[in-house]
Amino acid sequence: MINFGLQFSKKKKRRYMCTIIISRNNEIKKGETKLIKIAFVRHRYLPPSETFIYEELKNIKSFKPIMFTRKKMNLKLFPFKRIKRLPHSPRKITKVFKRNKIKLIHARFGNSGVRLIHVKQRLRIPMITSFHGFDLPTKRNPRKSYHRMLPVLFRVGDKFTVPSRHMKNQLIRWGCPNHKIEIMYSGIDLKKFSYKKRDNKTEELTIITVGRLHKKKGHQYLLRAFKKIHDHYPSARLVIVGEGRERKKIKRLITSLKLNKYVKMKGLIAHNQLSELLYRADIFCLPSLTTKDGNHEGIPNAIKEAMATGLPIVSTRHGGIPELVTDGQEGLLVPEKTAKGLADKIKFLIENPSIRQEMGRKGHEKVESDFDSAKQVRKLESIYANLIRKG
Numbered sequence: 001m002i003n004f005g006l007q008f009s010k011k012k013k014r015r016y017m018c019t020i021i022i023s024r025n026n027e028i029k030k031g032e033t034k035l036i037k038i039a040f041v042r043h044r045y046l047p048p049s050e051t052f053i054y055e056e057l058k059n060i061k062s063f064k065p066i067m068f069t070r071k072k073m074n075l076k077l078f079p080f081k082r083i084k085r086l087p088h089s090p091r092k093i094t095k096v097f098k099r100n101k102i103k104l105i106h107a108r109f110g111n112s113g114v115r116l117i118h119v120k121q122r123l124r125i126p127m128i129t130s131f132h133g134f135d136l137p138t139k140r141n142p143r144k145s146y147h148r149m150l151p152v153l154f155r156v157g158d159k160f161t162v163p164s165r166h167m168k169n170q171l172i173r174w175g176c177p178n179h180k181i182e183i184m185y186s187g188i189d190l191k192k193f194s195y196k197k198r199d200n201k202t203e204e205l206t207i208i209t210v211g212r213l214h215k216k217k218g219h220q221y222l223l224r225a226f227k228k229i230h231d232h233y234p235s236a237r238l239v240i241v242g243e244g245r246e247r248k249k250i251k252r253l254i255t256s257l258k259l260n261k262y263v264k265m266k267g268l269i270a271h272n273q274l275s276e277l278l279y280r281a282d283i284f285c286l287p288s289l290t291t292k293d294g295n296h297e298g299i300p301n302a303i304k305e306a307m308a309t310g311l312p313i314v315s316t317r318h319g320g321i322p323e324l325v326t327d328g329q330e331g332l333l334v335p336e337k338t339a340k341g342l343a344d345k346i347k348f349l350i351e352n353p354s355i356r357q358e359m360g361r362k363g364h365e366k367v368e369s370d371f372d373s374a375k376q377v378r379k380l381e382s383i384y385a386n387l388i389r390k391g
Contacts, residue, residue: 035064036388037101041086041116042108045069046078048243048268049212052186052301053108054078059377063384066100068093077270090118097123104128104388110135114149117156126387128159130184133319136170137294151175158387161380163298164320182383187373188301192271193308195364196279200353204235207346208281208311210274210302213244216295218287218316218337220253225287225342227257233350236262241277243268275309282356283349284311288318289336299324304371307331307363312356314345324371330363 038060045067046054057065057080068086084100087093097105097119105120105127107113113129120127141147154160154176161184162168168181207226211217219240226238240250240263247265254263269277278284284306290296299320303313307324313331315321316338327333332348334341349356 035062036103036384038063038065038384039097039100039102039105040065040067040108041105041112042067042069043086043112044071044073045080045083046074048074048077051078051271052188054080055187055189055373056377056380059373060381061377062381063104065106066102068096090116090122093119094122104384106130106384108132110150110153111146113153113157114146117149117153120156126158126390127156128161128383128387129153129157130161131167131171132163133167133298134295136167136174138170138290138296139294140174154180158390159383161383164323166320166323167298184380184383185299185371185376186301187371187376188304188308188367189373190308190368193275193278193305195308195310195361197310198282198353198357198360200357201282202350202353203233204237205233205282205350206237206239206280207283207285208239208241208277208306209285210241210278210306211286211300213240213242213246213250214295215246215291216289216297217242217246218289219246219250221287221289221337221339221342222285223250223253223257223259223263224339225285225346226263227259228340228343229346229350230259230262232347236350238263239266239277239281240264241266241269241274274305278306278309278311281306281311283314283346284331285314285342285346287314287316287334287336287342288321289316290318297321304367307360308367308371310357310360310364312349312359313363314342314349324366325363330359330366 040057066082066084067080068084070086087096103125105116107116107129110129110131159182160171160176160180161182162171163186165183168183171181172178209222229236254260286300286303288297297319303315303324307313307330313325315325315331315333316336317333318336322333325331325333332345334345
């Protein structure tokens with residue numbers, strides 16, 4: 001009989017290496033460094049807005065993650081070697097995971113976790129499910145099978161990660177045991193978004209927003225706020241970065257507000273180009289809101305990236321944003337759906353360049369301390385190790 005024991009040893013650069021020691025009749029025959037395989041499950045690999053998943057995937061060093069997906073997309077944007085097809089039936093998924101010697105499942109989003117309940121039970125291996133926002137609606141609908149299955153997932157699953165304290169509280173309200181929840185702030189690559197001190201000016205300022213063109217991003221309120229700004233500061237410009245279903249509506253609103261010459265829609269931008277746009281901007285604004293169907297944010301990575309480059313933030317008291325932006329410190333916060341409030345805060349920052357600079361400096365320091373992707377991935381690896389050790 002072959003027994004498997006896991007040893008975890010610290011190496012330089014704080015990496016944790018998993019050594020599988022194979023013994024027969026309790027006698028150690030041979031010890032060799034071998035990375036344990038993790039199944040990353042995301043039904044689409046990978047929407048442009050999910051850079052945070054890619055950052056985790058590519059930076060895991062102490063385990064061997066294999067991405068299982070049903071639809072490949074944006075492979076040039078998110079290159080990764082180990083991508084395999086995810087079957088539809090639990091029976092076939094179980095077979096594929098066995099063949100690939102998977103020792104832990106990491107389901108990205110709650111819907112993936114629900115679909116993998118039977119696979120986890122059949123394989124008897126640990127499963128971690130990461131919730132990110134839309135997968136934990138504020139309104140329950142008993143007619144939806146997903147909503148009915150969440151309590152089952154919370155009972156069967158071993159660990160659940162959320163990107164904010166706000167979402168942890170929501171998970172508990174849905175019935176998830178407190179001891180199973182881990183707050184995992186999704187980090188950013190600070191090498192790509194380094195700090196830059198901005199000019200001390202009050203004219204020709206650029207306001208920028210970055211995010212998927214979705215209702216929860218609040219673009220309509222930002223545009224109405226910018227209209228008020230432009231009436232007082234004609235040299236101000238607004239840059240909108242992102243793509244999505246709301247594009248036509250946003251363009252129509254820009255036209256109706258007569259802002260075509262002053263608002264630029266950049267579409268989808270690669271990460272290496274995004275940093276350059278952020279460096280050329282003076283204020284970052286993202287007025288996130290909760291939609292009618294309960295869709296909401298965790299802590300948007302776009303705000304973290306802007307803060308890392310030294311931009312002051314204007315945003316809303318929404319989701320986990322107040323955990324990232326302390327009102328009056330790294331930026332200014334207003335209630336959701338308030339164009340006038342947004343305009344007033346942006347005007348304040350335009351008129352006070354020294355405060356802009358101070359907020360930008362504090363924002364960079366906060367992201368560097370709490371939202372560095374390298375630090376967060378080491379924490380994730382520690383969670384993997386503990387779950388596998390417990391069996």
